Amino acid sequence: MAAFMEVLDTTIVNVALPHIAGALGSSYDDATWALTSYLVANGIVLTISGWLSRLFGRKRYFLICIIGFTAMSFMCGLSTSLPMLIIFRLAQGFFGGGLQPCQQSIILDIFPPSQRGAAFSLTAIATIVAPVLGPLLGGWLTDNFSWRWIFYVNVPFGIITTILVAILLEDPPWERSRRERIDVVGISLISIGLGCLEIMTDRGEDLDWFASPFIRLMAIMGVGCTVAAIIWLLKAKHPLLQLRVLKNRNFALGTLMIGVVGMVLYASAVIVPQFAQQVQGYTATLAGELLAPGGVAIILLIPVVGQLMKRGVPLHYIIAFGFFTMALSLFLAAQLYADVDFRFLVLCRIRQTAPLAFLFVPINMLAFSTLPRSLNADGSALFSMVRNYFGSQAISLSGALLTESRQVHQNDVSSYMYLPRSEVHNYLVHGQKLAEAHGFAPLRAQAWSMYHLYNIFQQQVAMLAYNEVFDILGLVALGMVPLCLIAAPPRKPKAAPGGAH
Known part of the structure; x- marks a missing residue:
């Protein structure tokens, strides 16, 4: 529940940004600081969360993070200005940054290696499905209630989580608070x-x-x-983070792999609803609904992946298959066209998210299979940081790439849009006649025809840009396949216990 809340808040704000900008009297670009501020604070704290866990004791630090995150969520909902919202989002990201590493190190300590696959499968539902459901929930709350409810929704779950953690969780001896420089x-x-x-x-x-x-x-x-x-x-x-965890070959490769998973997961969770809203004219709710079936596909496939691991299929084969199918799905998604319908976009999203079921749990198993228990906290902090930080960078870079690509394609396509060209001339004449047939005056009909052509031009340019971004993400995923094949020896995941201690 704690991890779900934290990951959810990395994407739930996306579809509500236009509403936040309007309500707080700011531009859309300025409103994006509500997203950036959270990601900046989150990325920083993820790195030092292992040290903070040792300083306060893991249970106490976990409770501090849950309570602080819940309180700051409530304050975000009460914000009356953009600077006020940004300050509380910074604080929310600061407390939220400790939730995922604490959760992961708790699982690593409580569950023996033979049971970690099942435990990480439950974790995957929170960590993978949350960014998928974020735009859906955010769009529904924004359209039906208010953008403030995307923050208020955390409060009851935060209270429940606090009570359950306080009652049920106990620290092992090596994770209790101790003097830390x-x-x-x-x-x-x-x-x-x-x-x-x-x-x-x-x-x-x-x-x-x-x-x-x-x-x-x-x-x-x-x-x-x-x-x-x-x-x-x-x-x-006495460093706050032991980088020697990266000397462990499996952990280093697993960390890089989960970073790429974060890039594709977060970037696609942003650009798909963005395309639906800005190019196809969908509402925030409808744009969010595009992502929901993908979350269902992950939940259904995770048990299948668990069975594959139990039957002894080598981890590196499962991971390679996941990256290959992810790359293929992204290349197929780079086929957007003018009349693309809701069903096509839903199928694209299902194909993009389904491979994550073959990646998240096996990569977790691979990364921590040979890491000493004493390094679990530092490893969890670095592992979670790389996934989230790569994801946040992918959100920013994919947005920048979309803008750059649109400008390039706009220049290219506009070279064919000169009026003497027969195709352009005939289209404008046909559009003008159509408008006049509907009662428009000649001058107004001519203006309408030009406006309609301009809208189609902008739509075509946007589709070319989105297709290019999907192709680039596909190449990134495909580039991981050879690395997967050399990452781990072909052994059963049950062989991991020997190295865990």
Whole structure:
């Protein structure tokens, strides 16, 4: 429940941004800070959550995060201005960042390796289905009630989760609070580095990328502080995050794989409803409904994947199959056309999300199969951070790529739109006659014909841009297939217990 709330809030805001902008008297671009601020804070805290868990004790830190996340959700709903909403979204992301790593390290400690597949399957329902259902729930609440309810909906679930965790959860001896040195340098470098990189990618397109002094400053600070943070964490005596977890081959490869899964999952969960709303003219609710069947497909397929692992199918074969089918589905989705209907978009979304069932649980099993128990907290923090941070970067970069691609295709297609061209001339004449037949005056009919042609032109350019983004995401997924085949030895996942301790 905790992870579901946190992941849900990474996408539930997407379809409500136009309503938030209108209600708070801001532009759409400014309203996107409500999304960016959450992702920035979330990415930073994910990295240091292992250290915070050791500092406070895992149960206590988990409860702090749940209570803080719930309270900040309520305050977001009460916001009366955009700056107020951004501040509370920052705080919400700060508390939310600790929920997923805590949940994952709890599962790793409580369940023996032979039962982790079943446990991670339940986790997958929360982590994969939440971003899929986010736009659906957000659209329905926004259209039928108010955008404020996309935040209020967290409150009852947060209260229930707090009570259940307080009653049922106990820390193992090695996860109770203990004296931890505060790594001020590490925290500062990670916070500045990841935060600046997220701001750079999110605002780069709006500010013309490196033509902007602000974006250049963010790039220099982001890259410089991130590199410095890596060097510091490798050399510090008491780092807040043990990067030596990446020396474990399976964990390093699994972390990279889950990062790519996050990229495709979050980017597609944003651009599909965006296409439906901005190009096809769907309502927020209808755009969200496109994603719901994909969530159902994942829930139905996860038990099938569990059976495959029980029957001894090698993990790296399952993961390779998942990435290959994901790439194929994205290439098929890059076939958008002018008269695309709701059914086509739903089928595209089902094909995109179904392969996630073959990825999430097997990748988790692979990554933690040989990681020592003492590194579970650091591994969970880094694993969750990479998935969410890659996902947030993919959201920003896919939006920027859509804008850039539209501009390129607009220039290309407009070269064929000159009036003396027979196809253009005949279309305008036909449109004008059609308008006049419906009672338009000649001048108004001519203007209507030009306007109609312009709308079709914009729709065609947009479809070319969306198709290009799907092709790029498909290539990224396809590039993981060879890596999967060399990632793990062909052994049953039950062989993992020996290395877990």
